[in-house]
Amino acid sequence: MKRIILKPNEKKRILQGHPWVYDNEVDRILDGPASKPGGAGPAKLGVKDLIPGEAVDVESSRKAYLGRAFVNPHSKIIARIYSPSKEGVDKGFFKHRIRDAIERRTLAGGMALDLHQDSARLVFAEADFLPGLIIDRFVGWPLKDIKNAVTLRPLTFEAAEAALGPPQSWLAIQFLSFGMDSRREEILAALEEVLEQDGFIIPDDVPLGKCAGVVEKSTAKVRELEGLPLQEGLIRGNFPAEGIIIFENGLPFMLNLIDGQKTGHFLDQRDNRRVAAAYVGAGAPAPAGNEPPVLRVLDAFSYTGGFGIHAAAANPGAQVICVDTSAEALETVRINAELNGLGGRVSTEEADVFEYLRDAERRIKDPEEYYDLIILDPPAFAKIRSALEGALRGYKEINLRAINMLKPGGVLITCSCSHALDETRFRYMVTEAAADAGRRLIMLDFRRQAADHPVLVGYEESLYLKCGIYRVV
Numbered sequence: 001m002k003r004i005i006l007k008p009n010e011k012k013r014i015l016q017g018h019p020w021v022y023d024n025e026v027d028r029i030l031d032g033p034a035s036k037p038g039g040a041g042p043a044k045l046g047v048k049d050l051i052p053g054e055a056v057d058v059e060s061s062r063k064a065y066l067g068r069a070f071v072n073p074h075s076k077i078i079a080r081i082y083s084p085s086k087e088g089v090d091k092g093f094f095k096h097r098i099r100d101a102i103e104r105r106t107l108a109g110g111m112a113l114d115l116h117q118d119s120a121r122l123v124f125a126e127a128d129f130l131p132g133l134i135i136d137r138f139v140g141w142p143l144k145d146i147k148n149a150v151t152l153r154p155l156t157f158e159a160a161e162a163a164l165g166p167p168q169s170w171l172a173i174q175f176l177s178f179g180m181d182s183r184r185e186e187i188l189a190a191l192e193e194v195l196e197q198d199g200f201i202i203p204d205d206v207p208l209g210k211c212a213g214v215v216e217k218s219t220a221k222v223r224e225l226e227g228l229p230l231q232e233g234l235i236r237g238n239f240p241a242e243g244i245i246i247f248e249n250g251l252p253f254m255l256n257l258i259d260g261q262k263t264g265h266f267l268d269q270r271d272n273r274r275v276a277a278a279y280v281g282a283g284a285p286a287p288a289g290n291e292p293p294v295l296r297v298l299d300a301f302s303y304t305g306g307f308g309i310h311a312a313a314a315n316p317g318a319q320v321i322c323v324d325t326s327a328e329a330l331e332t333v334r335i336n337a338e339l340n341g342l343g344g345r346v347s348t349e350e351a352d353v354f355e356y357l358r359d360a361e362r363r364i365k366d367p368e369e370y371y372d373l374i375i376l377d378p379p380a381f382a383k384i385r386s387a388l389e390g391a392l393r394g395y396k397e398i399n400l401r402a403i404n405m406l407k408p409g410g411v412l413i414t415c416s417c418s419h420a421l422d423e424t425r426f427r428y429m430v431t432e433a434a435a436d437a438g439r440r441l442i443m444l445d446f447r448r449q450a451a452d453h454p455v456l457v458g459y460e461e462s463l464y465l466k467c468g469i470y471r472v473v
């Protein structure tokens with residue numbers, strides 16, 4: 001086994017849990033174990049002697065053992081530690097790791113997800129000790145079968161199960177590091193055995209149903225930094241051409257793993273969507289005999305309407321407009337609105353949110369017509385730290401304009417999924433936007449990603465999603 005010896009003072013971050021070794025932290029690379037007394041030392045190697053994807057041992061300058069890693073000599077992240085001990089990587093290793101990750105998600109008192117119904121991220125890369133591997137599992141039925149067999153609207157999980165039998169599942173998988181990409185067959189074999197093993201019963205005695213298909217979605221730009229091509233497509237089983245229906249917080253959503261962005265549905269906002277809905281008139285029934293008061297909701301960067309559909313379903317007075325630049329995503333919003341029986345209360349507009357908000361400020365002069373709730377959930381404006389200043393200007397602009405457009409007492413739900421932007425700076429950006437708008441905000445809640453996207457302590461990159469909920473006074 002080759003050994004990477006770090007420069008002095010480079011071990012602290014790794015001992016705190018950070019799994020990456022950067023190329024400029026490497027002092028030397030040795031071929032094989034330390035020599036016996038009197039024998040010749042191990043040969044010194046260069047970076048070019050490392051084979052992409054191979055496992056090596058990482059040691060401090062004083063030869064303290066730090067862990068075993070996959071290497072990639074073409075990346076600035078030259079090694080990703082996958083184990084604190086001298087663990088080998090074979091199918092058994094992957095089975096063990098995947099099973100541990102699933103158990104963390106299903107444990108009562110832990111995440112307590114019910115994998116019979118809940119779609120979930122089963123593996124979140126470094127934070128599940130599988131650097132660069134992401135696996136999302138979606139549970140539901142083909143859209144076509146639902147359309148043919150279940151007319152009930154709003155569609156419920158129970159009605160679908162009564163008509164179509166137990167749900168099926170599909171996986172979306174991303175190989176984002178060379179170490180994982182080069183072991184894809186072992187990973188797929190391990191996954192198959194873990195998910196289909198007879199004995200694998202999730203805690204509430206529900207066996208995991210058969211997985212109908214696996215779709216690769218290795219389209220993240222980080223692949224290019226690893227020297228890997230972007231690629232996607234069906235790699236096992238089938239995926240229905242029309243898409244599938246999953247249920248989130250009891251509400252049906254359509255997704256298509258073959259055409260959708262990233263993994264087809266952003267699972268990390270699951271809990272924040274549920275909480276967001278509670279701020280739309282608190283979900284209270286309308287007084288008898290009265291029309292419910294109209295509540296105006298703007299779901300900006302809506303994608304397939306995750307937040308907007310939750311808001312409309314929670315309150316019969318909510319009138320939601322979903323704004324996104326993607327026509328395909330908005331087409332899915334309309335399907336989701338129909339499945340949820342929301343009729344004309346969810347509309348869509350294909351527009352750039354920056355322009356939409358600028359235009360709204362010009363157009364809407366009467367504060368009575370301002371919004372009751374605005375959700376801002378943009379894509380990551382800062383993918384890397386050096387892009388942070390420009391990104392902050394973008395975040396501040398949309399937040400300032402949204403604050404301007406809220407009624408007194410209205411609620412702003414503002415998110416950022418850039419890991420390069422930490423919570424403190426994000427909150428300060430909101431502070432500045434409120435000051436520029438000349439309005440006072442009260443923070444009602446400050447949230448993060450759902451727990452099936454765990455945060456590994458010491459690896460700040462894994463704490464990426466911020467979701468602030470503020471009331472405008």
Ligand code: SAH
Nearest residue numbers: 301302303306307324325326352353377379
């Ligand atoms: N809120 C969504 C996820 C949003 S992902 C959910 O709950 O599922 C970000 C979305 O922003 C994508 O759908 C993308 O198409 C859209 N987008 C990116 N830049 C945009 C812009 N300038 N204006 C409007 N939409 C944009």
